[in-house]
Amino acid sequence: MKIRHLSIKSLTVTTLVVIAGFSVLLSFVSGENFFKAAREAQLLSLNRVVQVATKEIMKELHDQTYDVATTLAVKGAIPESFSNELTVESKEELSNALDDPLITGFVGAYIIELVKVRAYDLSLNLVAESHKGINGLPRNMPKEIQQAAYGRSGTERAKAVFGLWQHADKSYYSVLVPLGGIFISGYLEIVVNPVNNLMKLTEKMDSPVSIRSGINPDKFYYSPNKSVEKLLPIEYSLRTESGTPAYLLTSYENIEKLSEGVEQSVFTTILIFVVIVFIVLVISLVLFQRFLFKPMDMMLKQIKLITDGDISRDLHVEGVAEITVLANEFNKMAREVRLRENELMRLSVIDGLTQIANRRKFDEVLNREYYIGCRTGRPLSILMIDIDYFKPFNDTYGHLAGDDCLKKVALALEASVCRPTDLVARYGGEEFVIILADTPEKGELVVAEKIIKQIAAMDIPHSGSAVSGKVTVSIGGFTLLPTANHDPAYVIEEADRLLYRAKEAGRNQFELRSEL
Amino acid sequence: MRANYLSKIAVLLLLVNQLAMAEKPLAPESLDGITRVSAEDAVDLIVKTPNLIIVDSRKDIEYSKGHIQGSISLLDTNMTPDMLASHVPDKATPVLFYCNGERCLRSSRAAIRALEWGYERIYWFRGGWSEWVKKGMPISH
Numbered sequence: 001m002k003i004r005h006l007s008i009k010s011l012t013v014t015t016l017v018v019i020a021g022f023s024v025l026l027s028f029v030s031g032e033n034f035f036k037a038a039r040e041a042q043l044l045s046l047n048r049v050v051q052v053a054t055k056e057i058m059k060e061l062h063d064q065t066y067d068v069a070t071t072l073a074v075k076g077a078i079p080e081s082f083s084n085e086l087t088v089e090s091k092e093e094l095s096n097a098l099d100d101p102l103i104t105g106f107v108g109a110y111i112i113e114l115v116k117v118r119a120y121d122l123s124l125n126l127v128a129e130s131h132k133g134i135n136g137l138p139r140n141m142p143k144e145i146q147q148a149a150y151g152r153s154g155t156e157r158a159k160a161v162f163g164l165w166q167h168a169d170k171s172y173y174s175v176l177v178p179l180g181g182i183f184i185s186g187y188l189e190i191v192v193n194p195v196n197n198l199m200k201l202t203e204k205m206d207s208p209v210s211i212r213s214g215i216n217p218d219k220f221y222y223s224p225n226k227s228v229e230k231l232l233p234i235e236y237s238l239r240t241e242s243g244t245p246a247y248l249l250t251s252y253e254n255i256e257k258l259s260e261g262v263e264q265s266v267f268t269t270i271l272i273f274v275v276i277v278f279i280v281l282v283i284s285l286v287l288f289q290r291f292l293f294k295p296m297d298m299m300l301k302q303i304k305l306i307t308d309g310d311i312s313r314d315l316h317v318e319g320v321a322e323i324t325v326l327a328n329e330f331n332k333m334a335r336e337v338r339l340r341e342n343e344l345m346r347l348s349v350i351d352g353l354t355q356i357a358n359r360r361k362f363d364e365v366l367n368r369e370y371y372i373g374c375r376t377g378r379p380l381s382i383l384m385i386d387i388d389y390f391k392p393f394n395d396t397y398g399h400l401a402g403d404d405c406l407k408k409v410a411l412a413l414e415a416s417v418c419r420p421t422d423l424v425a426r427y428g429g430e431e432f433v434i435i436l437a438d439t440p441e442k443g444e445l446v447v448a449e450k451i452i453k454q455i456a457a458m459d460i461p462h463s464g465s466a467v468s469g470k471v472t473v474s475i476g477g478f479t480l481l482p483t484a485n486h487d488p489a490y491v492i493e494e495a496d497r498l499l500y501r502a503k504e505a506g507r508n509q510f511e512l513r514s515e516l
Numbered sequence: 517m518r519a520n521y522l523s524k525i526a527v528l529l530l531l532v533n534q535l536a537m538a539e540k541p542l543a544p545e546s547l548d549g550i551t552r553v554s555a556e557d558a559v560d561l562i563v564k565t566p567n568l569i570i571v572d573s574r575k576d577i578e579y580s581k582g583h584i585q586g587s588i589s590l591l592d593t594n595m596t597p598d599m600l601a602s603h604v605p606d607k608a609t610p611v612l613f614y615c616n617g618e619r620c621l622r623s624s625r626a627a628i629r630a631l632e633w634g635y636e637r638i639y640w641f642r643g644g645w646s647e648w649v650k651k652g653m654p655i656s657h
Contacts, residue, residue: 067582070655074585155559160652181585181654182562 009293013285020281027273031266038262039255043234046258050236050251053204058173058238061197062162064111065175065190069160072101072117073188074181082179082186084121086128094119094128102132115172116191119179124149127186137167141189144241145174149187157184163241164194169215171246194247195221198238201249207231208252214238214245221247228252295319299327311338351426353403354410362425362433366488369421369437373482379516381436381444381479384495385413385451388472388507390430392464405460405471406430412454416447433495441479441514448475448510467508474502475510540619543642550627550638555651558612558641562586569604571595573615573622574645584614584648585656592622597633610637617646 072078077097086094098117116137118129124141141149142165149161161176173194178184195211199222202209208224214237231252238247299317306313311334317327349361357365366382373380387393387409394402406426413424413432427433436444451473460471476499478491494513502511546552553561562568562585570587572579579589588603592615604611611630615623627640641647649655 066652067655070582071657074654074656155556155563158559158654160654162652177652178654181656182559183585 008296009288012288012292016281016284016288020277023277024274027270027277031270035259035262035266038266039259042255042258042262043232046234046251046253047236050201050205050234050249053201054198054236054238054249056204057197057200058194061112061173061192061194062175065173065192066160066162066177068101068112068114069175069177069188069190070181072190073177073179078117078119078188079180079185082119082127084127084186091128095131098128098130099132102130111197113193113196114190115193116189118189118191120176120187120189122184122186124187133191137172137191141176142167142172142174145176145189148241149176158182164238164246165240166215166244166246169213169219171214171240198222198247198249201251205251207254210250210252212248212250214247217248224252231255291320292323295323299323299330303330306334311341351410354407354426356410356414356432357423357425359425359427362423362427362435363488365423365425365435366491369435370482370488370491372437374484376438377481378438379440379479379481380491381439381441381447381477382491382495383434383436383444383448383451383510384427384476384492384499385409385432385434385473386475386499386503387430388467388474388503389462389465393462393471396462396464408458408460409455409471409473412458413451416450416454422447433492439479440516441477441512444477444479444512444514448477448512451475452508452510467506472508474499474507476500476502477510477512479512479514479516481516541621543618543621543624545642547624547627547631547640549631550640553612553639553641555641555643555647555653558584558614558639558648559653561610561612561639565610568610568612568639570612570614571600571603571623571626573613573626574620578616578645582649582655582657583645585654587614587656590626592626592629595626595629600630600633600635604635607634608636610639611635612639612641614641614644614648617644618642620644 077100078094081090081094081097083090098119101117102114114133116130116133118141119127120141121127124146126139126141129139140146144163144165145161148163152159158178158181162174164171164173166172171194172191174189174191176187176189179186179188198211199209201211208226208228208231209222210220210224210228211222213219213221232255233250234253235248235250237245238249240246295317296319299315299319302313302315302317306315314331314334315327317323319327349357349364351358369380372378387405390402390405393405397405409430409432410424410426413434417424417434417436419436421437423435425433425435434447436447439447452475455471455473458471461469462471463469465472476495476497478494478498480486480491480494482491498511498513502509505511562570570584572583572587572589573592573595574589575591576589579587583589590599590603613623613627613630615621615626623640623644624642627638630638
C-alpha cells in the first residue's frame with residue numbers, strides 16, 4: 001500500500017487500535033507472570049510453613065525426650081544400679097532397670113515412642129542397654145551423638161547432647177544426659193522413633209501429609225489417607241546433624257484453592273484494565289473525530305470547492321490548533337490569490353500608460369454593445385480620435401512629453417463622457433476610441449464638440465502643429481443601428497474612414513455620419 | 517491541633533509501654549558483696565563445693581516441675597533468718613541462690629537479704645532456670 005493512499009483517520013484509528021490491542025495483550029502477559037510469581041511465592045511460603053511446623057514438632061519431641069531422660073538419669077533405679085565397675089550380674093540388673101521405662105511407662109512417655117534406653121561409662125563406651133525396645137541397633141553410641149559428646153571437659157560434660165541419627169534405612173532421635181546429674185558417673189541415652197510425632201504435621205498443616213525415609217524415598221512411614229493426585233506436593237527434608245536426609249515430609253496442598261484469590265484479583269485487574277483501555281480508546285476516537293477528522297474532512301471538501309472555482313469563499317473550520325492555523329493560512333493565501341487575480345484582470349483590460357481601457361477591452365465592449373444593439377434596436381455611436389501631428393510632437397518635445405500628452409488627452413476624453421456605459425479606450429499609438437451605447441447622432445455630436453473644447457482648454461503647446469500652436473485632435477464619428485447585416489468591424493472601418501476624412505479636411509475637427 | 521492530638525497518643529503509648537515493661541523489670545547486673553555466676557560456674561561450684569547449699573527461690577510448683585540437683589525450695593518472700601539458718605546453720609557456708617532468670621527478682625532479693633543477715637559466701641546465678649534449661653544442664657525432678 002502506498003503512503004498516499006493512507007488517510008490520517010485510518011492511520012490514527014489503526015495505530016490506536018493496535019496500541020490498545022498490545023496493551024490488552026501485555027496486561028494478559030503481565031497477569032500470567034504475576035500469577036506465576038504469586039504462586040511461586042505461595043509455594044515458598046508453604047515450604048517454609050512445613051519447615052516451621054516440622055521444627056516445632058521436633059522441639060516438642062526433644063522437650064519430652066529430654067524430660068524423660070532427666071527424670072531417669074538423676075534419681076531412681078538406673079543411677080542407683082550404675083557404676084563403672086559392674087559385674088555380669090549387676091549389668092543384668094542395670095539392663096532390667098533400663099527396661100523399666102519401656103515396660104511400665106511414666107509421665108509423658110505416651111507422647112514419644114521409646115525404642116531403646118542405654119547406659120554408657122564416662123568414656124562413652126556402652127555399659128548396658130535395655131532388653132526391650134527394638135533389636136539390631138549398633139552396640140555403640142551413634143556417631144552423630146558421639147561427635148558432639150566426645151572430647152568435652154569440665155562442666156561442658158554436664159550438658160545434654162541430642163540429635164537425629166541413622167541406622168540402616170531408619171532414623172532415630174537420641175538425647176544423651178549425664179547419669180547422676182551434676183555428679184556425672186556415666187551417660188544415659190534415650191532413643192526414640194520420631195515418626196509418630198511427625199504424623200502431627202497433618203493436623204498442623206490441615207492437609208494430607210506423607211512421611212518417607214530420607215535414605216530410601218520409596219519407603220513410606222505414613223501415607224495420606226485420601227487421594228492426593230490433584231494436589232501439589234510441598235516437600236521438606238528433615239536432616240540429621242551430619243546433613244543427610246532423615247525424613248522426607250510432604251504436605252499435599254490444594255494449590256488451585258490457594259490460587260483462587262490470586263486468580264480472582266488478577267482477573268479483576270485485567271478486566272478493569274481492559275475496560276479502561278476500551279473507554280480511553282472510545283474517548284480518543286470521539287475526540288479525534290470531533291476535533292481532527294471531521295474538521296479535516298470539512299476543510300478538504302471546502303478546499304475542493306474553492307479550488308474548483310469558487311475562490312471568493314473562505315474556509316470555515318473549527319478544530320484543533322493546527323487545523324485552525326491551516327485554515328487561517330489557507331484563507332490568507334486565497335485572499336492574496338483573489339487580490340492578484342483582480343489586479344491581473346484589471347491589468348488585462350487597462351492601458352498601462354493612460355490608465356484607460358485598452359484595445360482588448362474596447363473590442364470586447366464593442367462586440368457586446370453591437371449585439372445588444374442588434375437585440376434592442378437601439379443606436380450605437382462610435383468616435384475615433386487621433387492626435388494631430390503627434391510624431392512631430394514627439395520629435396520636438398521628446399517621448400516623455402509625448403507620453404504625458406497621451407495621458408492628458410485620455411483624461412480630457414474621459415471628462416467628455418459621463419454615462420457609465422460610455423467607454424473611452426486607447427485604440428493604439430495616438431488613436432483613441434469612444435463607444436457611446438444607445439446614442440443617436442445627436443448625442444454623438446455633443447460629445448465630439450465637448451472633446452474639441454476639452455482638448456483646446458488643455459492648452460498644450462505644440463510648435464510642430466500646422467493647425468495651431470497647441471495640441472489638437474481629429475475625430476471620426478459613426479452612428480448606426482446594429483443589424484445582422486454588418487459586424488463590429490464595419491463600425492470601426494467606417495469610423496476610421498470618417499477620421500481620415502476629418503484629417504483630410506484640415507484636422508482639429510470632426511466628421512460625423514449616421515446610418516440611422 | 518491534629519499534631520497535638522497525635523503527640524498525646526504517642527506519649528500515652530509510651531507510658532503504656534513503660535508500664536508493661538515495668539511489670540517485669542530486669543534483675544540487677546551485679547550485687548555488691550555477692551558473687552554472680554553462670555550455669556557453667558554453678559555446675560563447677562556444685563561439684564567442687566560439697567557443703568554448698570543451693571536455694572531455689574521460686575514457687576513450690578515451679579520447683580516440683582524440675583530444679584537444680586540438690587537444691588532446697590525456699591520462696592524469697594517466705595524466707596526468714598530462722599528458716600534460712602535451719603538449712604544453713606553456719607554463716608560461713610557457701611549459699612547459691614537462683615530463680616527463673618534475668619526477669620525474676622526473687623533470687624537477687626533473697627541473696628541481698630542473706631548478705632544482710634551476715635552470710636559471708638553468697639553466690640547468685642542470675643541466668644537462673646531459663647539459662648540452665650537452655651544450656652541442657654541436668655535437671656532433677
